[in-house]
Amino acid sequence: MRNARLIARLDVKGVNLIKGVHLEGLRVIGDPQVFARRYYEQGADELIYIDAVASLYGRNSLTDIVARTARDVFVPLTVGGGLRSIDDVRTMLRHGADKVAINTAAVRRPGLISEIAQSFGAQCMVLGVEAKRRADGTWEAFTDNGREATGLDVIDWCRRGHALGAGEILLTSVDRDGTGKGFDTALIEAVTHAVPIPVIASGGMGTTTDMIAAFGHGADAIAMASVLHYGRADLATVRAAAAQAGLPVRLDVATL
Amino acid sequence: MSAVVHIVDYGVGNLYSVARAIEAVGGTPKLTSDASEIDNADRLLLPGVGAFAPCMAALTATGLVEPVLEFARAQRPFLGICVGMQLLFEHSVEFGRHRGLGLIAGQVEAIPTADAVRKVPHIGWSALHEPADGHCWRETILEGAIPGVTSAYFVHSFNCVPDDPRIRLADVDYTGYRICAAVKSGNVTAFQCHPEKSGPAGLRILRNFLDE
Numbered sequence: 001m002r003n004a005r006l007i008a009r010l011d012v013k014g015v016n017l018i019k020g021v022h023l024e025g026l027r028v029i030g031d032p033q034v035f036a037r038r039y040y041e042q043g044a045d046e047l048i049y050i051d052a053v054a055s056l057y058g059r060n061s062l063t064d065i066v067a068r069t070a071r072d073v074f075v076p077l078t079v080g081g082g083l084r085s086i087d088d089v090r091t092m093l094r095h096g097a098d099k100v101a102i103n104t105a106a107v108r109r110p111g112l113i114s115e116i117a118q119s120f121g122a123q124c125m126v127l128g129v130e131a132k133r134r135a136d137g138t139w140e141a142f143t144d145n146g147r148e149a150t151g152l153d154v155i156d157w158c159r160r161g162h163a164l165g166a167g168e169i170l171l172t173s174v175d176r177d178g179t180g181k182g183f184d185t186a187l188i189e190a191v192t193h194a195v196p197i198p199v200i201a202s203g204g205m206g207t208t209t210d211m212i213a214a215f216g217h218g219a220d221a222i223a224m225a226s227v228l229h230y231g232r233a234d235l236a237t238v239r240a241a242a243a244q245a246g247l248p249v250r251l252d253v254a255t256l
Numbered sequence: 257m258s259a260v261v262h263i264v265d266y267g268v269g270n271l272y273s274v275a276r277a278i279e280a281v282g283g284t285p286k287l288t289s290d291a292s293e294i295d296n297a298d299r300l301l302l303p304g305v306g307a308f309a310p311c312m313a314a315l316t317a318t319g320l321v322e323p324v325l326e327f328a329r330a331q332r333p334f335l336g337i338c339v340g341m342q343l344l345f346e347h348s349v350e351f352g353r354h355r356g357l358g359l360i361a362g363q364v365e366a367i368p369t370a371d372a373v374r375k376v377p378h379i380g381w382s383a384l385h386e387p388a389d390g391h392c393w394r395e396t397i398l399e400g401a402i403p404g405v406t407s408a409y410f411v412h413s414f415n416c417v418p419d420d421p422r423i424r425l426a427d428v429d430y431t432g433y434r435i436c437a438a439v440k441s442g443n444v445t446a447f448q449c450h451p452e453k454s455g456p457a458g459l460r461i462l463r464n465f466l467d468e
Contacts, residue, residue: 003380040455045381045409071276076409076453093305096272098411098453121306123377123411167377167413196369198379220375250381250407252457 004247005221006211006238008039008228009048009202012081014061018052019226021178023130023146026052029229033068039228040073042235043253047077048170048200048223050101050128052145054082063095070096080128080170084108089116093124101170103128104143107150107157110164117165126200127166129154131187132174139187146174154187155194162195169199170223176204178226183210185217192218208233208241215247259466260284262297264340266318268311274303274337277452281463291323299465300327302446304339308348308364308414311339312356321357328359328444333468335397336446341439342416344446350414360441362418367433374431381407382428382449384437390424397445397464398426398438406457408437408449416448443468 010017010032017032029035036047047069051062066079079092080101089100106113106127116125130146131139131154139154150157158169171191173184183204192199201214202223214222227233242249261278263271265287275285278301288294302324304311315321328334328344336344345356348364356364369376386393386403393401410428416436418424425438425445438447445465451458 003382005380043455067272070273072280074273074277074280074453074455074459076411076450093270094272096270096276098270098273098305098450119306119310122413123379124306168379196375197377198375221380252402252405252407253455 004215004242004249005045006235006242006249007046007048007200007221007223008044008235009050009223009225010035011050011052011225012062012065013052015065017229019178019229022174023052023177032065035229036069036073039235040075043239044075044235045250046075046221047073048101049077049079051081063091066092066097067095078126078170080126084112086115086119089120093120099124099126099168101126101128103130106161107141107143107152110160113161113164113166117167122165122167125166126168126170127158127161128170128172129158130172130174131184133184133187142174155190158191158195162197166197168197169195171199171201173203177202179204180206180226180232182206183214183219183222185213188214188219189217206232208238211238211242212245212247215242258282258284259299260286260297261299261301261466262286262288262294263301263303264294264320264324265289266314266320268305268314270305271303274301274452277459277462281459281466283462283466289318289320291319294320294323294327297327297332299333299468300324300335302334302336302340302343304337304343306339308339308342308350308356309352309354312343312354315343325357325359331443333465334444335465336444337452338412338448338450341446341448342414344444345416345418348414359444360418360423360439361420362416364414364416367413367415367430367435370431374433377411377413378430378435379411381409382430382437383407384426384428387421387424387427389421391422391440396425396440397461397468399464400460401457408447408451408454408458410449412448
């Protein structure tokens with residue numbers, strides 16, 4: 001059966017777990033590893049690390065955090081932020097990442113999507129898309145944590161990313177990120193109708209009702225950040241609510 | 257002394273996680289690309305991530321095809337994971353038709369898509385089932401798992417189809433398509449899913465491997 005994944009998203013800056021609103025105004029939350037381990041123990045299906053400032057400075061500070069996390073977290077790790085070459089990707093995989101999320105570098109050079117998919121498999125190549133709603137109801141793709149407009153239409157860009165070999169899409173609504181006002185369900189629906197690959201909806205979850213709405217509009221997975229970091233919900237509650245709503249979530253999450 | 261697991265390092269994928277997972281269950285992981293080390297190993301783990309052909313090419317280029325085959329024939333505990341499972345079969349049709357190790361009779365075929373119903377890649381947690389025509393889990397590496405409940409993490413677009421259904425160890429029903437989640441042929445066990453990424457349920461599989 002199809003499955004609904006519950007993913008904890010950890011945005012980091014340097015050594016800190018951080019969180020902002022609309023990907024801006026970043027506040028320090030704590031030690032990313034402590035949160036990663038906690039979310040693993042609470043039954044997160046996957047973890048996503050995004051280096052919030054990496055592409056701004058053209059570097060990546062995540063390698064150590066990923067390696068330390070992979071020591072005691074045994075669910076898939078997706079890592080993004082500032083990765084721009086096959087070598088960057090290989091380094092991340094060698095330090096314990098399973099997938100990489102590519103946004104800025106893919107916009108600059110779409111061929112990188114194919115290179116990563118061919119070298120490491122499409123399943124490893126997650127296209128990171130930061131979407132902002134335009135006045136006409138369509139969405140534009142942004143890079144560098146919502147700072148740089150690309151002129152690309154989100155739906156066209158997702159289709160192209162899939163054609164180039166992306167195996168999954170991490171779809172972040174910049175408008176909803178950090179607001180707790182719910183996912184942009186129209187965006188989720190538009191993208192999941194446009195591409196046949198799994199879509200992770202990110203940005204805006206405030207309540208378990210939002211989670212159910214995201215899956216109802218076609219999301220294959222949801223990414224949660226503020227709602228978990230600030231303790232507004234925990235993974236067990238979210239999972240129980242999903243199961244009660246009849247969503248196909250993993251049920252055997254008891255720890256060893 | 258803790259059980260040593262030699263992990264075949266032929267330049268592909270995330271060996272770090274599987275090594276840490278072996279440690280977490282009390283084993284000692286040793287990465288190796290050395291034929292004589294493989295020859296003398298007690299337990300061998302063949303990982304693999306990405307596409308079939310580059311993995312097979314890398315295994316060939318590192319000169320490890322024969323040592324791996326020899327190890328498997330020597331009746332010592334052997335565990336394949338993901339593409340490390342697929343490589344055990346005769347052929348894969350991923351990006352052309354490619355020859356595998358041929359330890360297990362059968363093919364690796366593409367999972368057929370069914371728009372919005374069945375997405376490919378198959379990514380996520382799926383419940384493992386005991387195949388009616390295959391192995392029962394008692395006294396296997398899946399001892400302790402609960403059919404239809406215990407779930408494991410999958411990420412793949414291709415699926416192994418063994419000629420002999422009796423070697424099937426676990427299946428997944430992926431929206432009506434039968435995925436071969438695990439096979440067991442004598443001393444050789446292999447998983448399409450990733451035990452090292454499947455939380456406590458996956459760690460139990462690896463712990464059972466140390467006891468084989």
